[in-house]
Amino acid sequence: MTRESTRKREAETQRQSGLSGNLGTGSIAFMVIAAAAPLTVIGGNAPLAIGQGNGAGAPVGFLLASIVLLLFAVGFVAMTPFVKEAGAFFSYVTLGLGSRLGMGTAYVALVAYTAIQAGIYGYMGWAIMDLVRYYGGPEIHWSFFAILALVIVGLLGYRHIELSSKVLGVALVLELLVMMVVNVAVIVDGGPEGRSLSSFDPQVFLTPGIGVAVLFALTGFIGFESTAIYRDEAREPSRTIPRATYLAVGIIGVFYTLSVWVLVVAAGPGSVTEVAQQTLFGSKNMLLDTAGDFAGGITRSVMQILLITSLFACVLSFHNIVARYQFALARIGSMPAPLGRVHRRHRSPAVSSLVQSVTALVLVGVFVVVGLDPLVEVFGFMAGVATIGMVMLMLFTTLAALVFFLRRPHLRKNVWTGTVVPAVAVAALAASAWLVLSNFTMITSGSLAVSIGLALVPPVALIIGAAVNRKDRGRAVDAQAAER
Numbered sequence: 001m002t003r004e005s006t007r008k009r010e011a012e013t014q015r016q017s018g019l020s021g022n023l024g025t026g027s028i029a030f031m032v033i034a035a036a037a038p039l040t041v042i043g044g045n046a047p048l049a050i051g052q053g054n055g056a057g058a059p060v061g062f063l064l065a066s067i068v069l070l071l072f073a074v075g076f077v078a079m080t081p082f083v084k085e086a087g088a089f090f091s092y093v094t095l096g097l098g099s100r101l102g103m104g105t106a107y108v109a110l111v112a113y114t115a116i117q118a119g120i121y122g123y124m125g126w127a128i129m130d131l132v133r134y135y136g137g138p139e140i141h142w143s144f145f146a147i148l149a150l151v152i153v154g155l156l157g158y159r160h161i162e163l164s165s166k167v168l169g170v171a172l173v174l175e176l177l178v179m180m181v182v183n184v185a186v187i188v189d190g191g192p193e194g195r196s197l198s199s200f201d202p203q204v205f206l207t208p209g210i211g212v213a214v215l216f217a218l219t220g221f222i223g224f225e226s227t228a229i230y231r232d233e234a235r236e237p238s239r240t241i242p243r244a245t246y247l248a249v250g251i252i253g254v255f256y257t258l259s260v261w262v263l264v265v266a267a268g269p270g271s272v273t274e275v276a277q278q279t280l281f282g283s284k285n286m287l288l289d290t291a292g293d294f295a296g297g298i299t300r301s302v303m304q305i306l307l308i309t310s311l312f313a314c315v316l317s318f319h320n321i322v323a324r325y326q327f328a329l330a331r332i333g334s335m336p337a338p339l340g341r342v343h344r345r346h347r348s349p350a351v352s353s354l355v356q357s358v359t360a361l362v363l364v365g366v367f368v369v370v371g372l373d374p375l376v377e378v379f380g381f382m383a384g385v386a387t388i389g390m391v392m393l394m395l396f397t398t399l400a401a402l403v404f405f406l407r408r409p410h411l412r413k414n415v416w417t418g419t420v421v422p423a424v425a426v427a428a429l430a431a432s433a434w435l436v437l438s439n440f441t442m443i444t445s446g447s448l449a450v451s452i453g454l455a456l457v458p459p460v461a462l463i464i465g466a467a468v469n470r471k472d473r474g475r476a477v478d479a480q481a482a483e484r
Contacts, residue, residue: 023234028227028244029251030169035223035317036252037120039175039303039310042259043287045220049260051276052442053213056198056269057205059261061213062220066253068428069221072394073249075401075422077242082404082411083231088325089393096400100466103334105396107465108458110325112389114356115457116222117318118363119382121146122374124311129374131304142374146364149312154357157319171313175306176255178291178299183262185294193268199261204269211435212442218432219387219443221252223317230324266290319356326352334468376445381454384444389458391436395429398422 049058076092083091089109094102125146132140156167187195198204205213227244234240263286267275279286292300327349330340339352372378405411405418412418436443441451 023230023240025240025243025247027169028230028234028240029247030172031230031317031320032223032227032244032248033252034169034172034310034313035321036221036248037223037310037314038172038220038252038255038259039179039307040123040314041220041256042179042263043285043307045216046256046260046263047276047279047286048442049213049216050263050272051280052209053211053216054205054207054209055273055276056264057201057207057210058213059199059257059264060205061210062217062256062260063253064210064214065217065221066249066257068214068218068425068432069249069394070246070253071421071425071428072398073245074417075398075425077245078412078417078422079401079404080241080245081238088328089397090325091328092397093400096402096404097396101396101400103468104462104465105393106325106329106334107461107468108389108392110322110329111458111461112222112386112393113318113322113325114359114363115382115389116386117315117322118360118367119379119386120311120315120318121150121360121364122367122372122378122382124149124308124315126374126379127308127311131308134304141368143364143368146374147361149315150357150360150364153312153316153319154353156316157323157353157357167313167316171309175310175313178303178306179255179259181299182291182295182303183259185299186262186266186290189294191265191268193265193270195265196269198269199264212439214432215435215439215442217256218391218436219383220256222383222386222390223314223321263287263290266294319353319360323349323353323356326355380443380445381450384440384446384451384454385457387436387443388433388440388455389461391429391433392458392462395426395433398425398429402426 046058046062049061050056053061079092079096083095090102090106093105122142125142125144128145128149129140129142132138227241227248231237231241234244264272267286267290275284275286278284288300288304291303326335326339329335330337330352339349339355341351342349367374367378372381399422402419402422405422409418437455440455441448444451444454446454
């Protein structure tokens with residue numbers, strides 16, 4: 001098939017879907033990297049990985065997580081040209097494993113992304129409340145700031161995707177830039193023990209805590225895998241989606257590993273575990289203190305504000321993802337038809353976006369009524385649900401790619417990308433799932449009973465989705481794939 005015929009086919013798919021856009025590789029990569037909230041991960045996940053994990057060896061935990069996700073991306077990218085729907089994971093799983101598991105996966109995705117979005121509203125509300133209080137402002141309940149952010153996100157999500165991509169691009173560039181300023185400042189200074197590479201010494205990172213470090217690293221990648229959900233709004237999807245996926249994994253992986261190593265250098269390998277634990281108990285702020293000590297007070301203040309914009313970019317990205325999941329499911333008859341309507345002027349899934357805003361508002365209201373702490377409980381509980389959901393999604397998607405090419409060997413480019421690497425990725429993701437489950441109370445910070453209840457949410461969503469599966473839809477998709 002020539003490139004010109006491929007372009008015509010993709011243009012026709014976009015026209016029929018109703019959504020429109022001209023997103024390039026950079027725009028899509030920016031949106032999914034923004035969903036990962038890199039600055040927030042360095043400020044929150046990194047101290048957890050260091051303080052509760054393998055200390056100075058934590059950068060290797062982030063490096064290993066990057067490798068696992070890169071392995072996942074190989075099968076994901078190899079299968080992308082054969083998936084013509086913007087349904088992301090559930091479209092891949094349907095093609096590879098059948099409609100029942102495909103629909104189950106769709107419901108897991110909805111639950112996981114809705115959960116992390118709701119959790120981030122709690123985190124953001126707390127962060128803005130803390131910032132206002134830090135500068136001597138009045139005591140205002142966190143929910144006020146969360147709802148204000150929710151309204152702004154709703155307005156942006158209602159409009160054309162190009163507007164959201166520009167907002168996310170600016171926010172992401174600023175947060176990456178300020179962190180790189182700190183990284184350079186620390187590397188130039190050398191820290192109290194010099195520019196030590198002991199983090200990458202097997203005697204340092206190969207300790208029992210490395211599993212915990214990998215666990216918190218994996219939670220920091222939530223959102224990167226959503227590139228395919230923007231298929232109908234992408235320019236040349238068969239080329240743009242793979243490039244954006246690899247670009248997102250590469251940028252996030254390098255940024256995380258480098259920045260966590262910089263935190264180790266800044267504190268000193270011998271003291272970094274203690275500093276991280278002080279951060280966890282609230283007496284220090286590892287990231288902001290590092291910024292202030294090495295790059296100056298102005299950089300510290302700018303970073304404190306950009307932590308909030310990082311959260312905003314993250315929650316806007318997840319809003320767009322969930323809205324498009326609902327839209328895709330409505331278009332195939334698995335959710336109410338109004339969710340599949342397209343705004344005449346903005347060419348956006350406007351109804352689905354509004355429903356997602358209402359859903360988030362209801363969840364925030366429930367959190368307030370129940371009296372949950374916005375950071376420890378709202379964010380911790382919801383991040384736990386999302387982490388299990390994400391690992392399940394990637395595991396099923398990689399398995400789908402493996403089965404898809406085993407059944408259709410004539411479609412794979414080579415045995416490595418179609419079989420060997422996906423098989424290794426399945427094993428790596430299965431090990432990741434075990435790490436998440438065996439250390440789940442660390443993510444949620446809740447009791448064993450609460451953690452078990454939260455851990456069951458994604459599997460229950462999988463069962464419900466499989467129960468409402470449309471068999472005729474699955475057979476039709478499988479038949480189309482077999483014809484290619």
